[in-house]
Amino acid sequence: xxxxxxxxxxxxxxxxxxxxxxxxxxxxxxxxxxxxxxxxxxxxxxxxxxxxxxxxxxxxxxxxxxxxxxxxxxxxxxxxxxxxxxxxxxxxxxxxxxxxxxxxxxxxxxxxxxxxxxxxxxxxxxxxxxxxxxxxxxxxxxxxxxxxxxxxxxxxxxxxxxxxxxxxxxxxxxxxxxxxxxxxxxxxxxxxxxxxxxxxxxxxxxxxxxxxxxxxxxxxxxxxxxxxxxxxxxxxxxxxxxxxxxxxxxxxxxxxxxxxxxxxxxxxxxxxxxxxxxxxxxxxxxxxxxxxxxxxxxxxxxxxxxxxxxxxxxxxxxxxxxxxxxx
Ligand code: AHR
Numbered sequence: 001x002x003x004x005x006x007x008x009x010x011x012x013x014x015x016x017x018x019x020x021x022x023x024x025x026x027x028x029x030x031x032x033x034x035x036x037x038x039x040x041x042x043x044x045x046x047x048x049x050x051x052x053x054x055x056x057x058x059x060x061x062x063x064x065x066x067x068x069x070x071x072x073x074x075x076x077x078x079x080x081x082x083x084x085x086x087x088x089x090x091x092x093x094x095x096x097x098x099x100x101x102x103x104x105x106x107x108x109x110x111x112x113x114x115x116x117x118x119x120x121x122x123x124x125x126x127x128x129x130x131x132x133x134x135x136x137x138x139x140x141x142x143x144x145x146x147x148x149x150x151x152x153x154x155x156x157x158x159x160x161x162x163x164x165x166x167x168x169x170x171x172x173x174x175x176x177x178x179x180x181x182x183x184x185x186x187x188x189x190x191x192x193x194x195x196x197x198x199x200x201x202x203x204x205x206x207x208x209x210x211x212x213x214x215x216x217x218x219x220x221x222x223x224x225x226x227x228x229x230x231x232x233x234x235x236x237x238x239x240x241x242x243x244x245x246x247x248x249x250x251x252x253x254x255x256x257x258x259x260x261x262x263x264x265x266x267x268x269x270x271x272x273x274x275x276x277x278x279x280x281x282x283x284x285x286x287x288x289x290x291x292x293x294x295x296x297x298x299x300x301x302x303x304x305x306x307x308x309x310x311x312x313x314x315x316x317x318x319x320x321x322x323x324x325x326x327x
Pocket of ligand 1: 124260
C-alpha cells in the first residue's frame with residue numbers, strides 16, 4: 001500500500017516538473033524574432049577601441065529586439081574575413097564591419113552582397129570600386145582631424161626657424177593612419193620650415209610606440225613636435241621621453257599633438273603635459289542603431305555619416321568636463 005502511494009506521488013511530481021519545464025521553455029524569447037547583427041571589431045588595441053566596443057555592446061545587447069554577435073579580429077584582416085564568412089553561413093540579418101585596413105575587401109564584400117545580407121562599415125573605411133557593397137559608412141572625418149592639428153601647429157610655430165616633427169603612425173593602411181598622415185604631409189608641403197625628421201610605426205598601441213620611441217631617442221633628440229596618431233601611442237612616447245630626460249608639454253622641449261582625446265589624454269592636457277588633443281569620438285553605437293532602424297523601415301540613409309568632433313587645449317578644459325568624459 002505504502003509503495004503504491006509513493007509511486008503515485010512520484011508520478012505527480014514528474015508531471016508537475018515537466019509542466020514547469022514547458023512553461024519555462026515557452027517564456028524564453030525565441031531567437032527567430034530577433035534581428036541578428038554580426039559585428040567584426042578591429043581588436044582591443046587602444047582605449048578608443050575599448051570605448052567603441054562598449055558603446056556597441058551596450059547599445060545592442062541591452063535591447064531584446066537584437067541579437068548581437070561580436071568577433072574580435074585582434075588587428076588581423078584575415079580574422080575579419082573568417083568572421084564575415086561565418087556570419088554569412090549563420091545567415092545573420094546584417095553585418096557590421098570596423099575594417100582594420102582599407103584595401104582587400106572587394107571579394108568578401110561581394111560574397112556578402114551575393115548572400116543578400118546588408119553591410120554597414122563603421123569607424124574606418126574600405127577601398128572598393130563598388131560602393132553598393134555597403135549601405136553606409138559611419139565614423140570620423142580623419143582627414144579633417146589631421147587638418148585641425150595642422151592648423152593649430154601653424155599658429156603655434158609662426159615665425160619659428162625650423163620645426164622638427166616626429167611622426168608616430170598607427171596601423172599602416174587603416175583610414176585613421178592614411179588620412180592623419182595625409183593631413184600632416186600636405187601641411188608640411190606648404191611649410192618650408194616644417195621637417196618630418198622621422199616616421200615611426202607604433203601600430204596604435206602603447207607598447208609598440210614605447211619600444212620604437214625608446215630606440216629612436218637613443219640617437220635622436222632634436223625634436224620640436226610629436227605628431228602621434230593616437231593617445232595610446234602618445235602615452236608610450238611620453239614614457240620614452242621621461243626615460244630619455246626630454247621635456248614636453250607647456251614650457252618643455254617637445255609640443256605634443258595627439259588624436260582621440262580620451263579622458264586620460266585630456267587630463268594630461270589640462271595638466272600641461274599634452275598640448276593638443278584632437279577628438280575622435282568612438283561613442284556612435286546609438287547612431288548606428290538609428291541608421292539600422294531607418295534602413296529597416298525602408299527609408300533612405302546617407303552613404304557617409306561623420307560623427308561630431310572637436311579639439312582641446314588646456315584652455316578648453318576643466319576638471320568637471322574631464323570627470324564627465326565617457327571614455
Ligand atoms: O580608427 C580609430 C582609431 O583606431 C583611433 O584613433 C585609435 O585609437 C584606434 O585604435
